[in-house]
Amino acid sequence: MSVPIEPVVGLLSGVFDLPFRDGYVWSVIYVSLYVSLTAVALSTLFSVPVAVLIGFADFPGKRFAKSVINTGMGFPSVVVGLVVLFAVSNRGPLGPLDLVFTREAMIMSQFVLATPPITAITLASVSGVDDGVRDAARALGGTRIDAALVVLKEARYGIATAVLAGFGRAVSEVGSVLIVGGNITSADGISKTRTLTTAIQLEARQGQYETALVLGAILVALVLTVNAVVVHFGHGGVNR
Numbered sequence: 001m002s003v004p005i006e007p008v009v010g011l012l013s014g015v016f017d018l019p020f021r022d023g024y025v026w027s028v029i030y031v032s033l034y035v036s037l038t039a040v041a042l043s044t045l046f047s048v049p050v051a052v053l054i055g056f057a058d059f060p061g062k063r064f065a066k067s068v069i070n071t072g073m074g075f076p077s078v079v080v081g082l083v084v085l086f087a088v089s090n091r092g093p094l095g096p097l098d099l100v101f102t103r104e105a106m107i108m109s110q111f112v113l114a115t116p117p118i119t120a121i122t123l124a125s126v127s128g129v130d131d132g133v134r135d136a137a138r139a140l141g142g143t144r145i146d147a148a149l150v151v152l153k154e155a156r157y158g159i160a161t162a163v164l165a166g167f168g169r170a171v172s173e174v175g176s177v178l179i180v181g182g183n184i185t186s187a188d189g190i191s192k193t194r195t196l197t198t199a200i201q202l203e204a205r206q207g208q209y210e211t212a213l214v215l216g217a218i219l220v221a222l223v224l225t226v227n228a229v230v231v232h233f234g235h236g237g238v239n240r
Contacts, residue, residue, distance in 0.1 A: 023189070023190055024191070025215075025218070027191040027194075028194055028195065030191070031103065031192070031193065031194060032195040032196045032219075032222070033222065035103055035110060035177070036110060036170040036195075038107050039108075039113075040110075040163060040167045040170055042111055043115045043118050047162070047166075050119055051118075051120075051122035051126055052148050055123055055151075056126075066123065069123065070116075072115070072119075075112075075113070075116065077109075077175045077176040078175040078176060078179065080109050080112045080176045081109050081175055081180050082179060083112075084176065084179075085179050088105050088108070100180075101180070101184060101193060105181065106176075106177045106180055106195075108180070109173075109177060109179075110176070113169050113170060114170045117169055118165065118166040120162075121158060121161055121165055122155070122159050124158065125159055126152070126158075128155070128158070129155050130154075133150055133154055137150045137151075160230050160231060163230055164226075164227055164230050167223075171219070171222070171226075173197060174197045174201055177195055177197070177198060178198050178201070181195070181198070183198040183199075196215055197219065200215045200219070
């Protein structure tokens with residue numbers, strides 16, 4: 001059973017005397033979840049087919065492709081932010097779209113950060129499925145697509161782990177979203193591009209440690225909730 005966020009925030013504000021404006025925390029939570037979940041969803045739609053394709057196919061440079069994917073898992077986030085900022089700037093290829101300091105630019109940066117771990121872990125999960133599963137699917141008259149779907153079902157828990165890793169990388173990000181999003185709020189204090197991580201960083205820099213701790217607790221609670229949901233579905237797929 002979910003707990004409404006605003007009453008909890010109101011209670012914490014009363015206990016710790018936190019300087020939260022009405023709607024501020026909820027708007028920050030919304031931006032965080034909107035950006036991270038959208039980026040991870042798009043990344044999953046891209047990464048899983050790529051991982052299956054690499055896992056099933058034999059081609060020259062396959063080992064190199066795996067190395068590139070694994071290297072991307074440790075790519076510096078601030079560099080990703082700089083590259084995305086250049087891409088959406090007036091001089092960049094996406095300049096006409098006017099995406100500087102927008103949520104869309106933040107989604108782009110988090111997509112880049114989430115894709116390597118989702119792809120790498122999914123590839124490892126797919127490659128770890130016994131070859132007998134594929135052979136059995138084909139022996140029963142299944143096509144290559146049918147065999148791929150059977151393998152995906154067997155690797156479902158590993159894919160869920162991959163999605164969690166991508167979500168963790170995205171939602172905990174500070175550097176890239178700060179660069180491309182600008183950590184902006186409106187005049188009434190409602191978040192436009194401020195996330196929980198950038199809000200925590202701002203409060204800590206201003207010496208508002210109690211406020212930062214409360215925002216950190218909210219972030220941890222959100223991550224645990226998302227993890228519980230994904231793990232539940234992952235276990236459900238394995239136990240069937």
